[in-house]
Amino acid sequence: MAEIRVDLLVYRRDQFSLEVDELVIRPGEKVALMGENGCGKSTLLGLLSGLLTPQSGTIEYGGRPLAQLGFPQRSTLFSLLSQSSDIAFPFTVAEVALMGRFAHLKGGQYSDEDRRQTRELLALLDVLRYQDRGYGELSGGEQRRVMMARVLNQATPIVYLDEPNSSLDVRHTLQIFSHLAQLEATVVTSVHDINLAHRHFDRFLFFKAGRLLHDVPRRDVTPQLLSEVYDVSVSLGTDSFSFRC
Numbered sequence: 001m002a003e004i005r006v007d008l009l010v011y012r013r014d015q016f017s018l019e020v021d022e023l024v025i026r027p028g029e030k031v032a033l034m035g036e037n038g039c040g041k042s043t044l045l046g047l048l049s050g051l052l053t054p055q056s057g058t059i060e061y062g063g064r065p066l067a068q069l070g071f072p073q074r075s076t077l078f079s080l081l082s083q084s085s086d087i088a089f090p091f092t093v094a095e096v097a098l099m100g101r102f103a104h105l106k107g108g109q110y111s112d113e114d115r116r117q118t119r120e121l122l123a124l125l126d127v128l129r130y131q132d133r134g135y136g137e138l139s140g141g142e143q144r145r146v147m148m149a150r151v152l153n154q155a156t157p158i159v160y161l162d163e164p165n166s167s168l169d170v171r172h173t174l175q176i177f178s179h180l181a182q183l184e185a186t187v188v189t190s191v192h193d194i195n196l197a198h199r200h201f202d203r204f205l206f207f208k209a210g211r212l213l214h215d216v217p218r219r220d221v222t223p224q225l226l227s228e229v230y231d232v233s234v235s236l237g238t239d240s241f242s243f244r245c
Ligand SMILES: Nc1ncnc2c1ncn2[C@@H]1O[C@H](COP(=O)(O)OP(=O)(O)OP(=O)(O)O)[C@@H](O)[C@H]1O
Pocket: 013, 014, 016, 035, 036, 037, 038, 039, 040, 041, 042, 043, 044, 190
């Protein structure tokens, strides 16, 4: 599995800039990207996955610069669940999830194993019963779970997720985060629910206005730190943080 290494990264867009001096994410780490709206979480995921190109700095996977990796290599190295996932064509749920296997296609055909794995993931994400329905006929939360099945189906050693629990109800959110926490893969996800992330993830990158303010393990996420990041009053109860304006 590849280590992710970021050095002297600078990305500018209009009035916004994201700067990360140094960041190393080791294989298997579960990393939450956190901070208020517009602080740069999606931008960082876009840069790490090569959808955006930095003005300067480097991103490396196992010592190989991202810029030198072709698309086939990238698609077996990392997958990305974007914030929005519209599909223009009338694919079924099973077809959408099966697309995750595209990077592993042999001889231009999906194998029986690809189809079996797809069914298993659709069941895990609790959408197997919709497998023959049109993707566009599902609710927002159901579509999100199908997209999650597609991303996990890619079976990459690194999984990038942009707010995976948006539109999800509490049960599916808990199930998905428990699953992510148990994956062997490196997982890097943006997430707004601090208590949810704190329960399931190991490492927390807090951004503010495009800067990496804190990079801390679970035990160092304190009310003081959260208060600084989010500009709210924070207290710690028996097992969760509470917030007040
Ligand atoms: N396509 C775009 N074109 C221009 N500016 C953009 C675009 N996408 C995001 N921005 C701006 O870039 C900055 C960082 O946005 P980004 O989406 O990375 O934030 P975020 O931390 O993911 O926010 P959120 O929690 O709301 O998802 C913001 O100022 C935002 O307005």
